[in-house]
Amino acid sequence: MTEPSGVWVYAVSADVAAPSLSELRGVGDEPVRGISAAGLTAIAGDVPLAEFGESALRRNLEDLAWLEATARAHHHVIDALGQRGPLVPMRLATVYANGAGVAAMLDERATDLRAALSRISAHQEWGVKAYAQQSEPGSPAAAEPARSGAARVGPGASYLRRRRDELSAHSQARYDAIASAEAVHIRLSGLAAEARLHPPQAPQLTGIRSQMLLNAAYLLDEERAEEFADAVTALALEHPGVRLELTGPWPPYSFAGLPDRPDHGAGRRREH
Amino acid sequence: MTSGNVVQRGSGAAQVYGSGVGGGHEPANLGDILERVLDKGLVIAGDIRVNLLDIELLTIKLRLVIASLDTARQVGINWWESDPWLSADAARRSDGRELEQENQRLRDRIAALESGGGDHD
Numbered sequence: 001m002t003e004p005s006g007v008w009v010y011a012v013s014a015d016v017a018a019p020s021l022s023e024l025r026g027v028g029d030e031p032v033r034g035i036s037a038a039g040l041t042a043i044a045g046d047v048p049l050a051e052f053g054e055s056a057l058r059r060n061l062e063d064l065a066w067l068e069a070t071a072r073a074h075h076h077v078i079d080a081l082g083q084r085g086p087l088v089p090m091r092l093a094t095v096y097a098n099g100a101g102v103a104a105m106l107d108e109r110a111t112d113l114r115a116a117l118s119r120i121s122a123h124q125e126w127g128v129k130a131y132a133q134q135s136e137p138g139s140p141a142a143a144e145p146a147r148s149g150a151a152r153v154g155p156g157a158s159y160l161r162r163r164r165d166e167l168s169a170h171s172q173a174r175y176d177a178i179a180s181a182e183a184v185h186i187r188l189s190g191l192a193a194e195a196r197l198h199p200p201q202a203p204q205l206t207g208i209r210s211q212m213l214l215n216a217a218y219l220l221d222e223e224r225a226e227e228f229a230d231a232v233t234a235l236a237l238e239h240p241g242v243r244l245e246l247t248g249p250w251p252p253y254s255f256a257g258l259p260d261r262p263d264h265g266a267g268r269r270r271e272h
Numbered sequence: 273m274t275s276g277n278v279v280q281r282g283s284g285a286a287q288v289y290g291s292g293v294g295g296g297h298e299p300a301n302l303g304d305i306l307e308r309v310l311d312k313g314l315v316i317a318g319d320i321r322v323n324l325l326d327i328e329l330l331t332i333k334l335r336l337v338i339a340s341l342d343t344a345r346q347v348g349i350n351w352w353e354s355d356p357w358l359s360a361d362a363a364r365r366s367d368g369r370e371l372e373q374e375n376q377r378l379r380d381r382i383a384a385l386e387s388g389g390g391d392h393d
Contacts, residue, residue, distance in 0.1 A: 068302055074309050089309075092310050
């Protein structure tokens with residue numbers, strides 16, 4: 001008796017040579033295969049429903065170790081194939097009952113998929129984060145103020161004044177850092193074909209204590225990668241109040257959906 | 273090329289952040305991967321179950337399932353809960369009515385989780 005399986009889809013590409021898939025293993029350690037229809041190829045793998053079916057997913061997604069392993073495996077397949085040609089990454093947990101369902105999806109969404117593929121062709125996603133630079137507590141700037149006043153007023157008032165000066169220096173620094181992050185985003189957006197803002201990540205997740213002020217993704221012509229990296233370096237020098245982190249190139253996850261929506265619910269447009 | 277406040281993982285060539293294979297590369301930050309594979313990527317309805325057909329529902333389920341995990345909160349994977357950018361994006365994507373329905377589904381789901389279905393950790 002074979003166990004029931006479903007088809008997990010990683011990405012869609014214009015065309016993938018079958019041999020290039022054979023060495024890849026997917027989320028269930030299964031060999032990855034191509035399913036073709038309408039001149040498109042879905043990168044997919046057969047996975048047991050006992051682990052990847054709906055109820056199993058609901059349970060397993062609760063398990064952070066499972067989630068991490070699965071997310072990394074999903075990403076690995078997309079990343080490895082993305083080096084060889086444009087592809088549209090699928091969201092984690094896109095599971096079909098069988099290959100025919102995948103082929104039907106390719107048929108049905110062929111126009112959208114081709115449009116997305118041509119948009120991201122020869123482009124890469126780069127991530128840029130900006131963190132507030134942490135000012136050292138008890139730094140000279142913070143310790144300095146209110147010296148002259150201290151002679152005339154009592155120690156309590158002197159303390160309060162010092163504290164107030166510290167606080168206003170702190171909020172000014174914070175304000176400046178936010179303005180810097182905005183300036184960085186505006187400049188980098190100018191170099192990119194498209195840009196997206198992700199929510200800032202929590203310090204527990206990044207392991208970095210300073211506050212993340214910007215978490216952006218940029219879709220760049222691959223020819224401009226170096227220019228972009230140079231721009232990040234220059235911006236970092238220009239804006240000492242923020243620390244910048246550049247990651248990439250990523251598969252174009254953040255740009256896989258429909259092109260910039262005019263704001264009239266386009267993101268929800270789909271067949272029912 | 274180094275500068276005081278740019279941290280660049282790797283050289284800028286392909287495979288900068290690696291994928292957990294191959295030597296030398298620092299694996300990509302889990303948060304970076306999760307925000308991309310869970311929250312981005314092309315969404316197409318799966319046909320494994322009827323209730324997977326509504327992909328927005330699936331997305332909400334994925335998020336809620338994860339949000340219900342205390343450890344997820346502890347590591348900060350709860351960006352969808354309070355982030356203004358995300359809420360703004362959600363608002364932009366939906367007209368008010370859809371948003372309302374979405375909220376209702378969300379509340380129902382939370383209620384279901386809180387009433388026992390989701391406390392097996």
